[in-house]
Amino acid sequence: MKIIKRFVAIVLVLILTTLMPVTAGAASYSTYTQVSLLPNDVFTATEGLALANGYAYSAKVEPNDTQMALYSTNMTSGATTLMTNGSDNTTILSYFSHANDMAATVIDGVTYLFVATLKNSPGTIQLLKLKVVGNTYFLVGEFNIQDPTGQLWAMSGVEVTGQTGSTINLLLKSGTEFRRASLSMSATSGTIAVAAAPDFVIDLGSYTGSQHQGLGYWSGNDSIYVPMTFGSPVESAVLVYHNISTASGTISLDLNLTFSLKESTWIEIESVNVAPDGKLWFNTNRQGGYDNVGYWNGYTVPGINTMFATKVPTGTGSQQVELGTKFQAATNGYIAGVKVYGVTGESGVHKIRIWRNSDGALIAGPYDFTFTGSNSWKTFYLPTPLYIESSTNYTVSVSVGTDVSHKYAAISGDLTSGGSSGNLTWAANAGVFTTTMGTLPTTTFNSTNYLRDVIFYPESFTSENMFGVKADTGNGGNGGAYELGTVFTSSVAGQVTGVRLFGVQGESGNHTIRIWRNSDNTVIGGPYTFKFSGNDSWVQYNLATPVNLAANTDYTVSVTTGTDSGKLYAAVAGDLTNSGSNANHLSWTANAGVFTTTLGARPTSTFNGNNYLRDIVFKP
Structure with a gap:
């Protein structure tokens, strides 16, 4: 393999795609499920x-x-209620303003809402804090947002990015500018300090000139979702930006992930938020009086695990029984919801319970879940996500409905052996039942799967990679087209949510990304087309759908050289002469840097222990 020094420096401009990118591997979403109409x-x-x-x-x-006025929509049933202002028992909160965005956080099981008022004149309030009790809210906090010069700051968006000890971490937005801030959990008034200059600014790309709305943040992929409207407006889109916790300067939007609605009359996506099951929810302001709340079809943020998401029953049963699935998680985390497959003819109240198997303790529920089956999966959101520990056996159970039919879904013989999905695993004969209602089901029959499932997300969503900020040493090449890769293993199951590579100055064109399972030479991710212009820095391709990895299994991530004439690529000579690890879950053997001149084939050849700086973004 030819190794040369580079003496060229070509400045190239990254071309922005349009609203519906055609890049292979990209994902666009334009349909949604309406959960509820918002009354007028x-x-x-x-x-x-x-x-x-x-x-x-x-x-x-x-x-x-x-x-x-505030409305609450039950995310499971869709029931929407006009809330009461507990301060005066009316349904109105006065002296307010535009209420352009809201954020929520839960403290000791109680929900608190933060509302951006869009005010910035002396004596006004920029941020309100509301305490929610059932369908009643109470005004418990009023805050000013102020920079070091004493300037008040009018926000168009607010999000809670997390809690640290007794502090709430906030992300505030005005136009394309973002500032980070913090607030004591117990605070009820005062000034929230922000920097005079923005912490970062978002680049709108081809969306420049759009009208800015609110925003949503999801810690699982450290990303913000920003609604925009344009064209009178008859079109509205959601733009996505990543690596928010460390963002600085001007950051670029994800060109490979778009959400849009287009109608013949006025349409605004007002605000967005990610639900615990990973769905992207939004509400709209429409002309014609049919504002609504719903979520995008087909999209789930990375890091969310379920066991049987794509399964459908092959049969049904009819008996008064408690049905469940035994499972465990590979890492500590939270159960955000329960899923059950509802078959046609099934109806009534179902009881949901989660049990710890070692002592038979009921650790969540019983919750009432009323639905009518329609041969589809039904989702119940837990009022508060349930914390569970790794390598501990649990059972999720959902009774049959209170209707006379007592119908339920089943797949006979589906669980004759164990399995896994992301962080969730289950043993053989994990499908269990009991005829003693309200008790832990433990009996098995024909290894049947009763399609009782959970929605799980890890305690820490911190992603990993292998090579961090390691840089090219100038030992790359332009000797022809190559498939370049890295062989790696994870000590735990998890997901690849993105692929990283070091793009060198002068490198350009389409690169093809693949993720291989080495044992059977199977492509389990891709091929994805990644077009970029190198600038001696790491670039990242975010997968629209994460790729699941098993523990202690050899994989290869490969990225071709670009379709440009230069065929430049990065290399660090001798860097992988010995085996190594990232001191977390990812490791590699000696000579893990691999190549082949046969494009589209898994690279297996090595040269001088080279590291070609092909990497992954991994979430255990």
């Missing part, structure tokens, strides 16, 4: 959205922006 019984203009404790909270304001 008080005000007509829908604004902010926040999700917490199984509810979607939406604000509506009057035309002069001095009053607001």
Whole structure:
């Protein structure tokens, strides 16, 4: 393999794609499921959205922006309720403003909402804190947002990015500028300090000139989702940006992930948020009085695990039984919800319970889940996500409905052996039942799967990679087209959510990405087309759908050289002469840097222990 020094420096411009990118591996979403209509019984203009404790909270304001009403939508049933202002027992909160965005956090099981008012004149309030009790809210906090010069800051978006000890971490937005801030959990008034200059700015790319709305943040992929509207507006889109916790300067949007709605009349996606099961929820402001709340079809953020998401029953049963699945997680984390396959003819109240098997303790529930089956999966959001520990056996059980048919779904023989999905695993004969209602099911029959499932996310969503900030040493090449890769193993099951590579100055064109399972030479991810212009820095391709990896299994990530004439690529000579690890879950053997001149084939040849700086983004 030819190794040369590079003496060229070509400046290239990254070309932005349009609303519906055609790059292979990209994902565009334009359909949604409507969960509920938002009534116009008080005000007509829908604004902010926040999700917490199984509810979607939406604000509506009057035309002069001095009053607001709040609605709560049960994310499971879709039932929507006009909430009461507990301070005066009305349904209106006065002296408000536009309510452009809302954020939610849960403290000791209680939901709190933060509402951006869009005010910035002296004596006004920029941020309100509301305590939610059932369908009643109480105004418990008023705050100013102020920079070091004493300037008040009007926000168009607010998000809670997490909690550290007794501190709530906030992300505040004004136009394309973002500032980080913090607030004591117990605070009820005062000034929230922000920097005079923004912590980072988002590049709108081809969306420049759009009208800015609210935002959503998801810690699982450290990303923000930002709604925009344009064209009168008859079109609205959601733009996605990654690596927010460390973002600085101007950051670029993800060109490979788009969400859009286009209608013949006025349409605004007002605000967005990611639900505990990974769905992207939004609310709309429409002309014609049919504002709604719903979620995008087909999209789930990386890091969310279920066991049987794509399975459908091959048969049904009819008996009064408690049905369940035994499972465990490979890492500590949270159960955000329970899924059950509802068959036609099934109805009534189902009881949901989660058990710890070692002592038979009921650790969550019973919850009532009322639905009518329609040969589809049904989702129940837990009021508060349930913390579970790794390598501990649990059972999720869902009784049959209270209707007289007592129908349920089944796949006979489906669980004759164990299996895994992301962080979730189950043993053979994990499908269990009992005829003693309200007790832990333990009996098995014909290894049947009763399609009782959980929605799980890890305690820590911190992603890993192999080579960090390691840089090219100038020992790359341009001797022809190559498939370049790295052989690696993970000590735990997990998901590849992205692929990284070091793009050298002058490198350009389409690169093809593949993820291989070495034992049977199978491509389990890709091929994806990644077009970029190198600038002696790491570039990252985010997978629209994560790729599942098993523990202690050899894989190869490969990325071709570009389709440009230069065929430049990075290399660090001798870097992989010995085996190594990232001191976490990822490791590699000696001579893990591999290549082949046969494009589209798994690379297996090595040269001088070279590292070609092909890497993954991994979430255990």
